[in-house]
Amino acid sequence: MPLVRLDISHVRNLSSVRFEPSPQVNVIVGENGSGKTSVLEAIHLLSFGRSFRSHKHKTYIQHDNPHCLVFAQLHQIHGSPIPIGLQRHRDGQIDVRIQGQRAESVIELAERLPVQLINPDAFRLLEGSPSIRRQFIDWGVFHFDKDFIPAWRGWQKALKQRNTLLRRGKISSSLLAAFDQELIRLGEQVNVSRKAYVEQLEPHFLRVLSSLTTELSVSLQFFQGWDAQKSLASAVEMGRERDIELGYTHTGPQRADLRVKTATGYALDTLSRGQQKLVVSALKIAQGQLLIDMGRPLVFLVDDLPAELDANHRQKLCRLLESLNSQIFITSVGPDTTDFAWADTTDVRHFSMNNGELSLSSKGLQES
Numbered sequence: 001m002p003l004v005r006l007d008i009s010h011v012r013n014l015s016s017v018r019f020e021p022s023p024q025v026n027v028i029v030g031e032n033g034s035g036k037t038s039v040l041e042a043i044h045l046l047s048f049g050r051s052f053r054s055h056k057h058k059t060y061i062q063h064d065n066p067h068c069l070v071f072a073q074l075h076q077i078h079g080s081p082i083p084i085g086l087q088r089h090r091d092g093q094i095d096v097r098i099q100g101q102r103a104e105s106v107i108e109l110a111e112r113l114p115v116q117l118i119n120p121d122a123f124r125l126l127e128g129s130p131s132i133r134r135q136f137i138d139w140g141v142f143h144f145d146k147d148f149i150p151a152w153r154g155w156q157k158a159l160k161q162r163n164t165l166l167r168r169g170k171i172s173s174s175l176l177a178a179f180d181q182e183l184i185r186l187g188e189q190v191n192v193s194r195k196a197y198v199e200q201l202e203p204h205f206l207r208v209l210s211s212l213t214t215e216l217s218v219s220l221q222f223f224q225g226w227d228a229q230k231s232l233a234s235a236v237e238m239g240r241e242r243d244i245e246l247g248y249t250h251t252g253p254q255r256a257d258l259r260v261k262t263a264t265g266y267a268l269d270t271l272s273r274g275q276q277k278l279v280v281s282a283l284k285i286a287q288g289q290l291l292i293d294m295g296r297p298l299v300f301l302v303d304d305l306p307a308e309l310d311a312n313h314r315q316k317l318c319r320l321l322e323s324l325n326s327q328i329f330i331t332s333v334g335p336d337t338t339d340f341a342w343a344d345t346t347d348v349r350h351f352s353m354n355n356g357e358l359s360l361s362s363k364g365l366q367e368s
């Protein structure tokens with residue numbers, strides 16, 4: 001569902017930015033610090049309810065302002081566009097509105113506006129802790145399997161309760177066993193969904209990667225968080241005494257990971273930085289492609305593409321994104337953006353960003 005209109009107020013240096021993006025490619029060019037990334041950050045906020053740059057909401061609300069606001073109209077194939085909006089207050093309060101009605105949670109935004117981000121931090125998917133890769137898997141499963149979120153929430157709740165009991169100590173193995181039924185039932189459900197998703201993702205990932213580079217041979221392995229030969233019930237049962245000793249649940253889906261490997265070891269240890277970036281981009285594009293195949297268009301945010309990718313790979317990545325027929329927002333310190341190499345038939349709009357002011361650039365005006 002592409003964005004047909006975007007209004008951003010008081011996000012970093014963007015006091016008031018309003019524009020009508022192209023349903024296909026939007027190139028935002030501006031000097032360092034002009035506010036390009038803040039536009040992507042605002043779109044990300046509208047999908048995830050949080051920034052990709054900081055967990056502290058006060059950092060992205062414009063100085064001296066009580067709140068920031070991002071509002072958009074989402075295109076619908078049939079019917080008029082759907083208005084969605086998010087307001088974040090300095091005290092942390094978050095208001096989400098969809099079609100004028102207050103929404104219960106930001107998850108409702110994510111359902112309507114799936115967003116994938118490719119930025120210079122993207123390699124953290126390989127380098128960072130397993131929790132980052134679990135988030136990556138769970139984002140995909142969330143869009144793929146409608147039963148996942150209720151199961152995931154229930155399992156998280158059971159896990160938290162169990163860990164609280166373990167931390168307090170003085171709990172016997174038999175009493176703990178009574179609490180474990182729900183944890184096991186929902187944990188198994190979470191695991192089955194994750195496993196099925198990674199199986200679906202891998203062929204997409206390999207296809208995308210091979211269209212970016214033929215030099216790499218990379219595989220995905222899903223580690224479920226405990227011995228693959230055992231059920232979660234037996235892993236939890238066998239680990240109960242150890243959990244009591246440790247004061248937390250040491251085995252289960254909370255330890256799951258996505259292992260990205262080459263023939264000689266982990267991708268992180270064997271690939272160059274640029275190659276890692278290609279692998280991560282392929283993972284993210286593959287996730288997007290899987291959604292698109294399900295008839296769910298999404299928005300790609302691409303920040304600072306030149307970082308670590310040479311012109312040849314930049315072009316390949318742009319062509320690939322373009323072929324998905326999704327809406328793309330891409331930033332560049334430009335002004336020469338010719339190596340993005342969009343097809344003549346693609347609707348490309350160029351915008352200039354100057355000190356937080358966005359305008360359709362002369363290049364965009366000539367083309368429109």
Ligand SMILES: Nc1ncnc2c1ncn2[C@@H]1O[C@H](COP(=O)(O)OP(=O)(O)OP(=O)(O)O)[C@@H](O)[C@H]1O
Binds near residue numbers: 063
């Ligand atoms: N809370 C805030 N309130 C007002 N301005 C802010 C706030 N936080 C950051 N800024 C300013 O907003 C601008 C944000 O720039 P942004 O990171 O979006 O720029 P950019 O064009 O992507 O730059 P680069 O090319 O260097 O990545 C910077 O000038 C920064 O100093």
